[in-house]
Amino acid sequence: MTEAVRAKVRTVPVGTDLSGALSDWLVEQYRDDRLGLADATLFLPNNRAVTALTAAFVRSAEKGLVLPHMVAIGDLALDEKLGPLLDPLSHDGEAPLPAVADIQRLMHLVGLIRLRRKEASAAEALHLAKQLVQTLNEFEVEEKSIRDIDLDHDSADLAGHWSKAYDSLKLLCRDSAEWLDEQALMAPAARRNALLYRLSERVKLHSPSTPVIAAGITTAAPAIAKLLSRIAKLSQGLVLLPHVDLTMPDADWDALGSFEPHSDKTDSSKTLRHQETHPQYHLKLLLHRMGVRRDEVKLFAGSSASTPRGVHLSQAVQDIFCIADKTVEWQELSIKRRTLDHVHLVEAEDGAEEARTIAIMIRQAIETPGKRIALVTPDREIASRVAAQLRRWNIEADDSAGEPLAEQPAGVLFLTLSHMLASEFAPVPLLSALKHPLVRSGEGRLEWLEHVRALDLVLRGPQMLTGTGAIARTIEEKIAEKRVDPNLLLWWNSLEKQLLPQIATSRRNLSGHLAATVALADELTGGAVWKGAAGRSLSEFVEQLSAQKLDVLSDSDVGAYPDILKALLSEFSIRPAFGRHPRVAIYGLLEARLQSADLVICAGLNEGSWPQLPQPDPWLAPHLRRRLGMPGLDRNIGLSAHDLASALGAPEVVLTRARRDRSGPTIASRFLLRLQALMGERLQVETNALMLARQLDQADRQTVCYPRPAPMPSPVQRKVAISITQMDMLKADPYAFYARNILKLEALKPVDADPDPAWKGTLVHKIIEDWTKTGKHEPDGLVRYAENVLSDKSVTPALRLLWQPRIMAGLRWVASEIEAHAKNGREIAAFEVRAEGEISGIRIHGRIDRIDRQADGKLVVIDYKTGGPPAKGKVNAGYALQLGLAGLLVETGGVKEVTGEVGGYEYCSLAKSKSGDFGYCEPPFSKKPKDGEPDAETFVSFADGKASEAIAEHILSDVPFTAKLKPDYAVYQDYDQLMRLDEWIGRASWNEATDVD
Numbered sequence: 001m002t003e004a005v006r007a008k009v010r011t012v013p014v015g016t017d018l019s020g021a022l023s024d025w026l027v028e029q030y031r032d033d034r035l036g037l038a039d040a041t042l043f044l045p046n047n048r049a050v051t052a053l054t055a056a057f058v059r060s061a062e063k064g065l066v067l068p069h070m071v072a073i074g075d076l077a078l079d080e081k082l083g084p085l086l087d088p089l090s091h092d093g094e095a096p097l098p099a100v101a102d103i104q105r106l107m108h109l110v111g112l113i114r115l116r117r118k119e120a121s122a123a124e125a126l127h128l129a130k131q132l133v134q135t136l137n138e139f140e141v142e143e144k145s146i147r148d149i150d151l152d153h154d155s156a157d158l159a160g161h162w163s164k165a166y167d168s169l170k171l172l173c174r175d176s177a178e179w180l181d182e183q184a185l186m187a188p189a190a191r192r193n194a195l196l197y198r199l200s201e202r203v204k205l206h207s208p209s210t211p212v213i214a215a216g217i218t219t220a221a222p223a224i225a226k227l228l229s230r231i232a233k234l235s236q237g238l239v240l241l242p243h244v245d246l247t248m249p250d251a252d253w254d255a256l257g258s259f260e261p262h263s264d265k266t267d268s269s270k271t272l273r274h275q276e277t278h279p280q281y282h283l284k285l286l287l288h289r290m291g292v293r294r295d296e297v298k299l300f301a302g303s304s305a306s307t308p309r310g311v312h313l314s315q316a317v318q319d320i321f322c323i324a325d326k327t328v329e330w331q332e333l334s335i336k337r338r339t340l341d342h343v344h345l346v347e348a349e350d351g352a353e354e355a356r357t358i359a360i361m362i363r364q365a366i367e368t369p370g371k372r373i374a375l376v377t378p379d380r381e382i383a384s385r386v387a388a389q390l391r392r393w394n395i396e397a398d399d400s401a402g403e404p405l406a407e408q409p410a411g412v413l414f415l416t417l418s419h420m421l422a423s424e425f426a427p428v429p430l431l432s433a434l435k436h437p438l439v440r441s442g443e444g445r446l447e448w449l450e451h452v453r454a455l456d457l458v459l460r461g462p463q464m465l466t467g468t469g470a471i472a473r474t475i476e477e478k479i480a481e482k483r484v485d486p487n488l489l490l491w492w493n494s495l496e497k498q499l500l501p502q503i504a505t506s507r508r509n510l511s512g513h514l515a516a517t518v519a520l521a522d523e524l525t526g527g528a529v530w531k532g533a534a535g536r537s538l539s540e541f542v543e544q545l546s547a548q549k550l551d552v553l554s555d556s557d558v559g560a561y562p563d564i565l566k567a568l569l570s571e572f573s574i575r576p577a578f579g580r581h582p583r584v585a586i587y588g589l590l591e592a593r594l595q596s597a598d599l600v601i602c603a604g605l606n607e608g609s610w611p612q613l614p615q616p617d618p619w620l621a622p623h624l625r626r627r628l629g630m631p632g633l634d635r636n637i638g639l640s641a642h643d644l645a646s647a648l649g650a651p652e653v654v655l656t657r658a659r660r661d662r663s664g665p666t667i668a669s670r671f672l673l674r675l676q677a678l679m680g681e682r683l684q685v686e687t688n689a690l691m692l693a694r695q696l697d698q699a700d701r702q703t704v705c706y707p708r709p710a711p712m713p714s715p716v717q718r719k720v721a722i723s724i725t726q727m728d729m730l731k732a733d734p735y736a737f738y739a740r741n742i743l744k745l746e747a748l749k750p751v752d753a754d755p756d757p758a759w760k761g762t763l764v765h766k767i768i769e770d771w772t773k774t775g776k777h778e779p780d781g782l783v784r785y786a787e788n789v790l791s792d793k794s795v796t797p798a799l800r801l802l803w804q805p806r807i808m809a810g811l812r813w814v815a816s817e818i819e820a821h822a823k824n825g826r827e828i829a830a831f832e833v834r835a836e837g838e839i840s841g842i843r844i845h846g847r848i849d850r851i852d853r854q855a856d857g858k859l860v861v862i863d864y865k866t867g868g869p870p871a872k873g874k875v876n877a878g879y880a881l882q883l884g885l886a887g888l889l890v891e892t893g894g895v896k897e898v899t900g901e902v903g904g905y906e907y908c909s910l911a912k913s914k915s916g917d918f919g920y921c922e923p924p925f926s927k928k929p930k931d932g933e934p935d936a937e938t939f940v941s942f943a944d945g946k947a948s949e950a951i952a953e954h955i956l957s958d959v960p961f962t963a964k965l966k967p968d969y970a971v972y973q974d975y976d977q978l979m980r981l982d983e984w985i986g987r988a989s990w991n992e993a994t995d996v997d
Contacts, residue, residue, distance in 0.1 A: 007232035010300040011244035015313040015649035017596035023056035039210040040068035049594040100185040111552035122555040140189035162621040196223040215240040216594040225289035279642035344686040346656040354658040355385030356693035374597035379604035397584045400591040402575035408534035418562040421506040427459040427752035438525045451491045461749040509554035600650035605657040605669040611640035706983040710960035724846035724885040733970035735963035747974035761866040769832040810910025813919025825855030830897045837894035858903030869907030876933040879969040884943025
């Protein structure tokens with residue numbers, strides 16, 4: 001065995017492409033022996049680095065060559081395993097125990113947590129288990145144990161919740177270790193360490209006679225550090241690290257912190273924790289664990305540090321990321337040292353604009369032949385937006401993170417079906433599932449969609465009932481109203497027979513819910529959901545999950561199951577193997593290491609994104625992390641800084657951020673603020689791409705403004721029947737009347753909309769109408785009937801909790817009011833009766849809520865309101881004619897059930913009165929009417945006159961149906977968008993009714 005006396009550790013400075021430098025050097029070394037390179041072994045950090053180095057070899061080789069063995073060390077954060085050359089099955093000797101499956105370990109930890117925390121729901125336990133897995137992985141990677149510290153004498157240093165969490169962690173660590181021993185399995189990180197140590201021993205005992213190179217590995221885990229140390233001491237070994245700052249003053253290097261253990265347990269190591277945010281910290285830690293001093297690290301042959309650009313870049317990066325105490329020296333730096341000509345900044349107004357700007361820069365860059373572009377961002381939203389923007393030019397970017405399975409059609413349908421089952425066919429998830437492109441995608445798709453669209457119309461608006469039977473009952477009601485085809489009920493009954501059997505199964509437990517969801521997905525799609533890359537990945541997910549004991553995730557709240565499945569499914573991504581643009585790539589921070597490009601765009605440079613805010617560990621207090629020598633929560637900030645420092649070495653760099661995101665104003669990244677503070681006005685701002693982005697989706701300016709609508713229907717079209725409730729609409733907003741009664745357009749409410757006052761009023765009228773049909777009009781009977789209707793278990797929770805108390809209070813007042821009138825000789829003559837007649841030859845119709853007969857024989861016309869009655873000024877102006885027209889129809893024989901003279905009119909409101917009680921009645925006109933204002937005796941003639949004028953003006957003439965003719969009284973808003981109100985309202989003239997701009 002022959003080892004070099006000194007470790008061979010090399011580095012490339014910022015501005016040097018490590019993959020390109022290594023490939024160029026190796027190709028040059030083996031220029032005379034084209035096959036000799038195949039004997040070399042290269043250890044790389046991850047599979048992305050293998051791909052990048054392969055591409056670099058292709059660019060470096062003038063002729064064909066045989067590539068060396070390239071082995072990925074793997075990264076748990078990227079869900080990557082060790083490369084196949086490290087697999088113990090390929091070597092002699094006893095193999096380590098197999099690794100436990102990630103999902104199996106997660107389910108076991110969920111069970112342990114729920115056993116220890118009885119109050120935790122399944123979703124909470126799953127969230128805690130995921131974070132516990134991360135903590136345990138850190139323990140194993142750092143080769144630490146909870147047994148390394150003893151807090152029995154020191155527990156007072158911890159807050160109560162941290163002490164409780166620490167006690168739980170100790171028990172969970174013990175139970176998890178015992179379970180792994182019983183199952184003869186190893187944790188993934190522990191098994192990884194075992195394989196790496198085995199490789200280190202094999203390298204030590206059997207020194208390879210061929211070159212062994214470790215390149216680009218910056219992970220400071222002890223097992224990896226030991227392997228790198230062994231490789232560096234081989235006679236043909238080499239460790240190549242990225243961007244170790246060899247020019248950093250020794251005092252600054254030493255100030256990063258010492259890694260010697262502290263003898264004083266009370267030392268909080270604040271300085272050490274603070275300097276974890278420095279981009280060189282993790283490299284110093286790695287060198288320390290390798291047993292290598294910085295002065296032993298040399299520049300790699302062929303690096304660009306000796307060039308003026310290389311020297312300038314190294315100084316600039318050192319200045320930007322210097323220790324905080326040294327920022328005061330920035331003022332003394334020369335102008336040249338505070339300038340980076342190849343760096344540009346883009347500050348967009350929001351995330352959408354930022355994505356468009358980046359897409360435009362990429363589109364411009366690929367026009368240069370051979371130019372490679374990389375977008376580097378930790379923000380998945382920006383990555384997705386840019387990828388979507390690039391598709392407008394048929395550019396499919398190579399996104400290293402892939403696309404989440406939960407956002408693929410198969411995953412979306414799977415989760416939608418889960419929601420549908422959990423909600424027992426709630427309208428929104430039901431329609432979302434039935435409309436999905438994978439459902440009934442064969443020849444009968446068109447007929448299927450026709451039925452689904454008809455069902456969509458039925459389920460719009462607030463729904464009073466829930467459950468599987470509610471939809472059939474709603475369809476039957478619409479059929480009775482002749483609003484849908486009776487065949488829809490036959491189609492729904494057939495579909496319901498397929499869906500219903502899965503309800504009971506889905507409500508047993510999570511296993512049953514998963515099985516029911518899978519069965520429905522398979523049945524509704526004919527197996528299409530399992531096809532393609534996404535379908536195969538979904539099938540793999542279902543298979544893995546079904547093999548686990550899911551009782552630990554069962555919950556009394558079935559509604560939690562879809563969220564649990566989504567949380568588990570979010571771990572899966574789809575990465576297409578081909579069909580992507582060869583020169584456009586999107587990387588996360590981990591994937592970007594060792595990558596190179598001619599143009600690098602660093603996006604999302606805001607606090608919370610780059611760097612990401614440290615995520616609190618619910619299991620281990622920061623104080624204990626420092627005591628254990630574990631990575632602090634700020635370690636990732638230093639890694640993010642190193643990633644940005646590396647990116648600044650590209651030939652062209654663009655830094656982008658958005659001033660606002662979906663949550664509100666943003667704060668620029670601390671790294672960007674440092675760069676701006678150092679460079680000031682010399683930081684170049686990219687304006688051309690930003691200007692193009694703002695114009696990209698901007699429509700051409702219209703020189704002709706949209707006029708105020710004033711349609712002119714023909715005389716035949718004008719002669720339509722008028723409801724007594726729509727006469728006011730005809731007078732105040734003729735266009736709305738035209739759209740509603742002539743064009744027959746009805747505003748569609750959202751599916752399963754929230755209950756609103758209009759729906760509440762309809763419900764109250766429906767209850768009163770149905771009660772009157774029973775034939776028993778005792779006041780107490782109304783209350784009992786309403787209670788029976790609203791006590792139905794299928795009544796929606798919103799109605800039962802928010803609306804039912806108010807409705808019942810109002811109906812009790814109605815009952816008491818009827819009873820009080822009866823004592824005074826006033827009796828109910830009719831409830832919910834239809835009325836019709838003619839004015840000027842036009843049919844007038846409506847429904848009258850209630851008609852009473854007084855002791856003197858005269859009638860009282862009553863209209864129920866769940867809100868407040870119309871203002872008396874509106875009545876006096878002739879824009880609230882409903883009661884007056886109702887009285888007219890009664891007196892002219894338009895009501896078959898009742899005849900006689902009308903002597904009174906009342907609005908009866910079920911809302912709160914001024915005294916705070918529910919229910920009150922008031923007449924529609926003033927107590928002392930002025931000249932021209934109606935009273936009880938003149939209301940019929942007043943309404944008749946106003947209605948005749950409106951009919952003569954709009955129905956029997958040829959004047960236009962002008963929009964918002966009287967805006968003060970045009971309270972209807974259903975047709976505002978149709979009339980494009982916002983486009984002309986500011987220019988309209990309200991002085992003349994027929995004025996059209």
